[in-house]
Amino acid sequence: MKKGKFLGSLGVVSAAALTLVACGKSSNTSNEGAKTASKFPIETKTKTAKQGGTLRVAEETDTPFTGIFNDELQMSQPDADVSSPGQESLFDTDDHYKINDKGPATLKLDRKAKTATITIKKGVRWSDGKQVTAKDIEYAYEIIANKATKSQRYASQFNIINGMKEYHEGKAKTISGIEMPDGENGRVAVLHCQELKPGMYYSGNGYIWENAAPYHYLKDIPFSKLEASDQIRKRPLYFGPYKVQKINRGQSVTWVPNKYYWRGKPKLDKIIYQVISPNSASQAIKSHKFDIARVINNQWKQVKGTSDVTFVAQVPLAYNYMGFKVGKWDAKKSKNVMNPKAKMNNKSLRQAMAYAMNTDAVYKHYTDGLSFQVPTLIPAQFGDYFDKNAKGYTYNIKKANQLLDKAGYKKKGKWRTTPDGKPLTINFMAKSGQAINQPIAQNFIQQWNKIGLNVKLVGGRLTEFNSFYDKVQHDDPKVDVFLAGWTLSTEPSQEQMYSEGTMSNYSRFVTPENTKLIKDMDSQKAFDHKYRVDKFHEWQKYMNDEAYVIPTYNEYQIDAVNSKITGYSLKPSKLNNGHQLWYQVAFAK
Template sequence: MKKTSKWLLALMLVLLLALAACGGGDDKSSDSSNNNEGENNKTAENNKDEGSDTEIFNIEDFSMTTSNTGEAIEDGTLTYGIVSDTVFEGTLNYNFYSGAPDAEIIGWFDEPLFDTDANYAFTNEGAATWDVDETGTVYTFQIKDNVNWHDGKPVTAEDYAYAHYVIGHPDYVGIRYGSDFENIVGMAEYHAGETDTISGIEVIDEKTLQITYKEGGPSLITGGIWPYALPKHVFGEMEVADMLESDAVRKEPIGFGPYKVTQVVPGESVTLERNEDYWRGTPALEQVTVKVVSPSVVVQALEKGEVDMVDSFPTDQFVDNAHMSNVEFLGQVDNAYTYIGFKLGKWNADEGKVEVDPNAKMADVNLRRAMWYAVDNNAVGDQFYNGLRWNATTLIIPFFPEYHNSEIETPTYDPEEAKRILDEAGYLDVDGDGIREDKEGNELTINFASMSGGDTAEPLAQYYIQSWKAVGLNVELVDGRLIEFNAFYDRLEADDPAYDIYQGAWGTGTDVNPAGIFGGNSPANYPRWTNEENDKLLAEGASMKAMDVEYRKEVYDQWQQLMVDNIPMFPTLYRSVLVPVNERVVNYTLDPASELRRYQIGVTQEEPVVAE
């Protein structure tokens, strides 16, 4: 950001406080998530916020696919940037990596066995197919005949099984082992060293593998099944504990994807060449270079054509560079959201379940609903994020278009309604000082925990505090300040009694199932709330019956409404991801429903287009 950013943020805060102090009135930003059709234009359509110089953008105006329709040249080269202020770790294998930069590199030379659809569910269009029996627990996987590792050896069922044996091994060094693997019959015993085999995994023939899971359901095919193979002919003679640091992971990684690694400059870059034997067809590019680009120079690197695209563009730099002349900004909805959570109970670690406290300070749903009505998240999205984050409604986000129900009515900014709810619920200003007491007439102070980090953290937290004050609620920061990220979550997980409410964020992954944060048996259920209907709907949404998308949609419609009715937390902002792509690039997309694949990405001229 420019040096004037703190001044601008202060001005934004003043404007937002003025909004919060106003009574009713129309919210001119309330239709920020309308259904305008995006065009394949140079960048998103935008407008100036009425009465200010703030430029507002709408994620729906961004295309997810490059508009260049030219023909790719035969032997083009492309440079892909990973925006990071640190080097990449260099763990270049899906079975061992832990950092997102490494995953960005791996994606160019290896791939999962299964393609996914618009809802991120496995299809049969990838390198392997899958089938499941009537119990929903026995899966049969068939690897296609023309799928080969870069050294020419076929990808086999034994390779797929071997990945499970390595990750489940007691000596495995990595982060992949967890509940998804323990859902495989016999895996826990193998992981404990009690047996040398995994009873639930059977190699049927060279290309066919069968895996039996303890529990079935739709979440298996949206991430619960491990989709990556590991070449046994390369790793089979190694000790499992030595694999992470081996040359096959660090220096000469192997896959079956569209490009083959030819050089690794540790921490800096990876050079790849076309895999002529790629199973989908001949890749369009002759060479790809993937390199780390610091956020401080990413704009210059794009303008000069030093990189053709980057994995994601820093949001705080977008407004000043939205009209960069040599790139097209693509955009999509992120799989994350921010929210305000209410502490409504505690986690019972001994019994592995949430215990709701009916006497918690925030136990009255009317108090929680009024606090939702009191905040103007449309204004927050516009003034703090230029529209690149926007008012959130339900707790199943638009990243899952099949399941997000935009028709459910949720509280939106209406301070007069907030005041009415508080009045009727008995939260009255007894002593006439402008601040409401609790229902017994006692002083009410609501302690608010919010994280530090970035220029917007402090003014955003203060905006929420002032918005609640405008309807008569006294809200104060826990410890009188913002809390560092790790300390914030340590205290949240420990149910620190100093927390009454908190501002958090949640990344959903690619599985729509919300049980990970809302299940009554989940330690990540930080509000510490559940009820019988919540547990029932979450179970139904993960059941075998929910393999029927229409049935699952009905269940999650009911669940979204249940959360609006009960409000253990309310979402504040949905998010966007922006990717700039040089004008010479063709066939690149962020759209999960697109039929375009990485091997089809090409360039229409030898040199990148540079900025004017």
């Protein structure tokens, strides 16, 4: 499974995400930036590569990265970014995310036998020279499923593998459904499943984990101490093209070639990922301090004329959203439990807040048109699965007021009360990051004030990235509404995001209808493409109506790349876990 990771370099959340917006209607907003970005290439020109050189990459975040160098435990985008030179998925894909045989391992599915067989290629080795084994595949599942690790990757989807649920609940010491026919040191792992799913042919399906963990290196560490261990934090092992030379905690990571890399020696001598503040990104690009840096979209006008730079762009598989807290995660039962009496558990209140937001105008205003409102939780990149007829929540103050009036939220002076006449204060949390985040958050608060809702920022200010997700994940009772975002898995199944049994369902909503639709999307009937498409469209309509999670915006993602670089690409077939496959990248002769 290639996970959803929450976003964060910009503000609210999301892969490259922004935080949000703030002006009035601003209908005359320029779309010049989007027109320009849509013409940029998705990769650098192919040139003859030379051996050597140090590549400097900017990691734009206003907070230190947490430094969890293990895919089974890692959840934040900055951690995923700085890990990428070493991290490599088991499978390569084509440009439609279909798994092929070109990667470190192959996948064979047998619907009749209900098995998924993963075979690691000979010569795929950890950076200490040890062959990647079947046990390394099983061990990754154990890290995710063992409650002592507190991994947030576990979702009920994994229960499709026989024995996974029993292991997760502590009723079994091993996962019975993972067979290693040639033993732990062999290269074959067979997953015995209750059934196979239509998405399993594609990367990011959420049922098959697409990474391995070095059992020989980590086995002596108790699961409860794994995340804090030096082997994860200071001296991680990977089988990708580069290995860690040095970690400057929270600030930078230096990578050097993994001499055991299975595809051959990578071209670069070093890759250095360095944290810089988003607010100084444009100056860093203009002064050529980095070879690769993400353009902060509200700074586009400042950097667009920079010389000796190739701008590479795409619309990422991501979205930002507003979530309403309506329950809690029950760790003992590994499921979300909804609270019918939760403050935000009133559909009219949620819909009214969505209609009061001037989302499209505000984001375009701050990013020269490089951001745009999205109508549903399924991005357009998913083709047929995206419901192109979905309207989403467009700005409509009149409708917002009508919804609140009808639902009994009466005005008592300036502010509305709850339907039973009690004072109503809504606690709203948004992330810090870029300079524009504050005015954007204030903009939305003003919009909600216009319809009589007393909305206040949690703690009276924007929340730092790591603290933000700590509060979201642990259901801080002070948070009613939050702005966040996801970089998405490359297969559209929603089980890992919004089901009853996934920690990633941060709103904590659980309804019989949602559960049924998510199961239908991945059912045996869903091997029929039309049936699956219909279920995805039904789900989008349902989610928009219920408004537990309101999609807000996506944006063009533009990278400023040194014009001497070759091999940098954002094509799906040339990415790995959503990141650059760094062995391809080099300086040109």
